[in-house]
Amino acid sequence: MKHLAILGSTGSIGVNTLDIVRQFPEEFKIISLSAGHNIELLKDQINRFRPKVVSVINQEVATNLQKSLSGLEVEILYGVEGLIQVATHPEVTQVVSAIVGAVGLIPTLSAIKTKKSIALANKEPLVMAGKIVMEEAKRNGVQILPVDSEHSAIFQSLIGHRKEDIRRLILTASGGPFLNLPISKLHEVTVKEALLHPHWEMGKKITIDSASLMNKGLEVIEAHWLFDIPIEKIVVQIHPQSVVHSMVEYIDGSIIGQMGIPDMRLPISYALSFPKRMNLKMASLDLSQVGSLTFSPPDPEKFPCLRLAYQSIEIGETMPAVLNAANEMAVNGFLEGWIKFTDIPLLIQRVMGEHEIKTARTIEDILRADQWAREKTKALIEAKAR
Ligand code: MG
Numbered sequence: 001m002k003h004l005a006i007l008g009s010t011g012s013i014g015v016n017t018l019d020i021v022r023q024f025p026e027e028f029k030i031i032s033l034s035a036g037h038n039i040e041l042l043k044d045q046i047n048r049f050r051p052k053v054v055s056v057i058n059q060e061v062a063t064n065l066q067k068s069l070s071g072l073e074v075e076i077l078y079g080v081e082g083l084i085q086v087a088t089h090p091e092v093t094q095v096v097s098a099i100v101g102a103v104g105l106i107p108t109l110s111a112i113k114t115k116k117s118i119a120l121a122n123k124e125p126l127v128m129a130g131k132i133v134m135e136e137a138k139r140n141g142v143q144i145l146p147v148d149s150e151h152s153a154i155f156q157s158l159i160g161h162r163k164e165d166i167r168r169l170i171l172t173a174s175g176g177p178f179l180n181l182p183i184s185k186l187h188e189v190t191v192k193e194a195l196l197h198p199h200w201e202m203g204k205k206i207t208i209d210s211a212s213l214m215n216k217g218l219e220v221i222e223a224h225w226l227f228d229i230p231i232e233k234i235v236v237q238i239h240p241q242s243v244v245h246s247m248v249e250y251i252d253g254s255i256i257g258q259m260g261i262p263d264m265r266l267p268i269s270y271a272l273s274f275p276k277r278m279n280l281k282m283a284s285l286d287l288s289q290v291g292s293l294t295f296s297p298p299d300p301e302k303f304p305c306l307r308l309a310y311q312s313i314e315i316g317e318t319m320p321a322v323l324n325a326a327n328e329m330a331v332n333g334f335l336e337g338w339i340k341f342t343d344i345p346l347l348i349q350r351v352m353g354e355h356e357i358k359t360a361r362t363i364e365d366i367l368r369a370d371q372w373a374r375e376k377t378k379a380l381i382e383a384k385a386r
Contacts, residue, residue, distance in 0.1 A: 097120050145271035178193075237297065330347045
């Protein structure tokens with residue numbers, strides 16, 4: 001039986017993970033959970049799965065939650081320290097790292113240091129500190145199993161093959177809600193329109209990232225570290241049907257890909273049960289119903305975020321962390337109505353341009369760059385809003 005910790009239990013990955021746990025109670029036991037703002041859902045999860053430790057956002061929320069759970073034996077913690085306790089609890093064997101954003105970095109790294117197997121959905125630890133995270137995983141003999149559908153597809157397509165035989169990784173992207181919108185209209189799109197993702201149900205931040213293709217940019221960086229493949233060998237193809245989740249091309253010209261209906265329970269369950277597969281009783285993918293699968297290259301003019309992501313990893317060191325922090329702040333600025341959708345890449349480019357690149361040897365180096373970029377982006381947004 002696997003003993004799980006879920007970082008981000010009320011988000012879409014967390015909820016889907018718990019759905020799998022509920023279906024297979026003989027395979028999994030929940031030891032610890034963490035959540036952000038959705039306390040009502042967290043309460044339901046505590047009542048149902050009876051974790052030993054739970055972490056929330058701050059002390060006030062922790063105190064209120066503790067009061068409302070009187071009679072239940074559960075330890076309520078909060079803040080970064082709480083997240084670390086959730087991730088490193090001695091009984092936990094696998095951590096599902098599903099917090100969105102940079103805040104997932106430290107708890108994920110702590111889990112690796114305490115030799116927990118990692119099911120990774122949180123992109124930012126690899127985007128910000130890929131080298132450090134992968135070295136730490138290697139040193140501790142920890143396997144990082146991808147939960148992101150694209151990386152799960154690549155992971156599955158690599159099995160039984162030699163790394164030296166890889167020609168390219170082909171990441172597919174749905175193209176988001178603005179794929180067919182003329183570039184001249186992009187500056188006037190609303191938050192509501194940007195939040196309408198054609199295929200996947202996800203949180204707000206990642207849905208905006210999908211609309212700007214920054215999500216794909218972050219995934220390219222994630223794939224670079226996860227599979228140790230040079231960035232120039234990773235390409236993106238727009239595939240609006242979201243049926244082929246990603247592919248690997250080998251030196252003989254063969255392309256191996258993974259297909260399936262777009263349901264996150266599929267890649268999550270694979271990361272939880274690898275190398276075995278779970279009988280999820282999913283509907284079959286009916287390809288004749290889908291009819292046709294189309295692929296096209298992304299438009300670099302329309303989606304500059306993708307180019308910025310490539311640039312950041314080519315520069316390396318602290319730059320990907322700066323890209324990520326500037327993006328988080330800019331997306332937030334857009335969601336709150338301070339800036340336009342088309343300001344997101346402009347802000348990121350400006351912040352990257354002003355960043356003095358530093359060697360990213362330690363997590364502190366990364367966090368300093370992250371902090372600098374957040375303050376810089378915030379100041380630029382405030383100047384715009386004035
Ligand atoms: Mg993805």
